Amino acid sequence: MRGMVTPRKMKVLVTGASGRIGRAFRENYRDYYSLRLIYHQTPMEASAVEEVVPADITDFDSLLKTMEGVEAVVHLAADPRVNAPWDSILKLNLVGTYNVFEAAYRYGVKKVVFASSNHACGFAVTESNLVGPDAPIRPDSLYGVSKVFGETLGRYYADRFGLSVICLRIGSCPGLDDPSEHFRMLLSGQRTHLTYSPQKLIAMWISNRDIAHLIHRSIETDLKFGIFYGTSDNTPKIFDITEAKEKLGYNPQDKAEKYLK
Amino acid sequence: MRGMVTPRKMKVLVTGASGRIGRAFRENYRDYYSLRLIYHQTPMEASAVEEVVPADITDFDSLLKTMEGVEAVVHLAADPRVNAPWDSILKLNLVGTYNVFEAAYRYGVKKVVFASSNHACGFAVTESNLVGPDAPIRPDSLYGVSKVFGETLGRYYADRFGLSVICLRIGSCPGLDDPSEHFRMLLSGQRTHLTYSPQKLIAMWISNRDIAHLIHRSIETDLKFGIFYGTSDNTPKIFDITEAKEKLGYNPQDKAEKYLK
Numbered sequence: 132m133r134g135m136v137t138p139r140k141m142k143v144l145v146t147g148a149s150g151r152i153g154r155a156f157r158e159n160y161r162d163y164y165s166l167r168l169i170y171h172q173t174p175m176e177a178s179a180v181e182e183v184v185p186a187d188i189t190d191f192d193s194l195l196k197t198m199e200g201v202e203a204v205v206h207l208a209a210d211p212r213v214n215a216p217w218d219s220i221l222k223l224n225l226v227g228t229y230n231v232f233e234a235a236y237r238y239g240v241k242k243v244v245f246a247s248s249n250h251a252c253g254f255a256v257t258e259s260n261l262v263g264p265d266a267p268i269r270p271d272s273l274y275g276v277s278k279v280f281g282e283t284l285g286r287y288y289a290d291r292f293g294l295s296v297i298c299l300r301i302g303s304c305p306g307l308d309d310p311s312e313h314f315r316m317l318l319s320g321q322r323t324h325l326t327y328s329p330q331k332l333i334a335m336w337i338s339n340r341d342i343a344h345l346i347h348r349s350i351e352t353d354l355k356f357g358i359f360y361g362t363s364d365n366t367p368k369i370f371d372i373t374e375a376k377e378k379l380g381y382n383p384q385d386k387a388e389k390y391l392k
Numbered sequence: 393m394r395g396m397v398t399p400r401k402m403k404v405l406v407t408g409a410s411g412r413i414g415r416a417f418r419e420n421y422r423d424y425y426s427l428r429l430i431y432h433q434t435p436m437e438a439s440a441v442e443e444v445v446p447a448d449i450t451d452f453d454s455l456l457k458t459m460e461g462v463e464a465v466v467h468l469a470a471d472p473r474v475n476a477p478w479d480s481i482l483k484l485n486l487v488g489t490y491n492v493f494e495a496a497y498r499y500g501v502k503k504v505v506f507a508s509s510n511h512a513c514g515f516a517v518t519e520s521n522l523v524g525p526d527a528p529i530r531p532d533s534l535y536g537v538s539k540v541f542g543e544t545l546g547r548y549y550a551d552r553f554g555l556s557v558i559c560l561r562i563g564s565c566p567g568l569d570d571p572s573e574h575f576r577m578l579l580s581g582q583r584t585h586l587t588y589s590p591q592k593l594i595a596m597w598i599s600n601r602d603i604a605h606l607i608h609r610s611i612e613t614d615l616k617f618g619i620f621y622g623t624s625d626n627t628p629k630i631f632d633i634t635e636a637k638e639k640l641g642y643n644p645q646d647k648a649e650k651y652l653k
Contacts, residue, residue, distance in 0.1 A: 217490060217494070221486070221487065221490075225482075225486060226482065229478060229482075233478070254548075254551045254552075268529070268543075268544055268547060269547055269548075269551055270544060270547065270548050271548075271551070271552070272548070273548070275548070276541070276544050276545055276548050279540075279541075279544045280537070280540075280541050280544065282529075283529055283531060283537050283540045283541065283544075284537055286529060286530055286531065287515075287530075287531050287532075287533070287534070287536070287537050290515045290530055290532070291515075291532070291533075291585075324552075
């Protein structure tokens, strides 16, 4: 319309944009932000409003170029397998995450939202305790170790260089509007050395719109650094999302228990 | 003497044996333990009671072979520079430390003593707080990040595989019986982005015999996992060594303040 000014949108770079969490975020916020998506090798399906650029998070120079003009980075790319072997963890989750923080810092990016995981403290989960951001560091896998590494690196870049870094210990985001079948599959067999009770599956779940909203709130916050658990508003709970609600304004809409009868 | 039985000595593998902490430990305990020392490239000067074997902690296969018959590993090898660049941190401190834990686990070694550092929480130090093992994780350098990584990995190997892992957040061990000249040097110029007050230099110091004794107590303890600060019994203190005294039986003999007039 004549005379109408389109508000400038924040430029947000997303790594791992074609993963489950990346797709959930994009579906909900591709019109709100100006999204730049990284793809590696396979060209990515994207909407017309999304910018798509080739880069490899394990190749610092290729990643660095993608940071120009970026105001916030949502770093989701990783080997997401809880039983991922060391060689892959080293390359994707350790080197890749260092490259993201360092490239963001060098281009003066103000904010990094880092996808950590409940596996950072998986062995701190007991029958009786609600596990929150201050739980003792007890990763249940090399994957979990790599997520603690990313949080630690984020704390360093925040303290030393003034980046705002929000780490989200995400529960389980299968990327499905109805996770009933996903729950049944996980309960039917042994996925790793870790076992999942129905209570734990419920407690871990986060819906697409809830994870998207949580990432949005993490981008918008003025906090310099924080670690938060991210699940939907499930009952029973294992992970404490109180701080995410209070400090980030996270307002989850969904509940896993209705999908596990 | 005829009829006298020599008690069997525990076989202890030492990485970084030619560094300042390694030398301090060996000088005090080479007769108490049966020490196996790793050298890489440069052949190492060693006493006749010490076994010396070539290996590279960044080469898993070469390291694995050195674990045979070993009951405890004292892992000191690292890039020790607080301003070490990422490439070196990655190779020596991250990959090297993973290799040590994994190789020890595969050979059924029961104990790993890991040389962590006060830099794991260097940015948690304030004017008023005594920083102990439960301080928030706030590394002051990539070096500090790498030490948190080693502690995290140690926690994982302890929880998952039953290794006993003791992490020592060592203060500053210049390897000198009289650190007066060392203190003067540090106070005269800027070493890194970190600054050192006389109070901090005093608080960080650990003498040769104290670090050797602390490593000895860490080998002998039945604790499954622990993180402890390691300094001499200096005044004033910045780091809390109470738990090392109570849980490990650490009994420091020296005080830095007598060397800084």
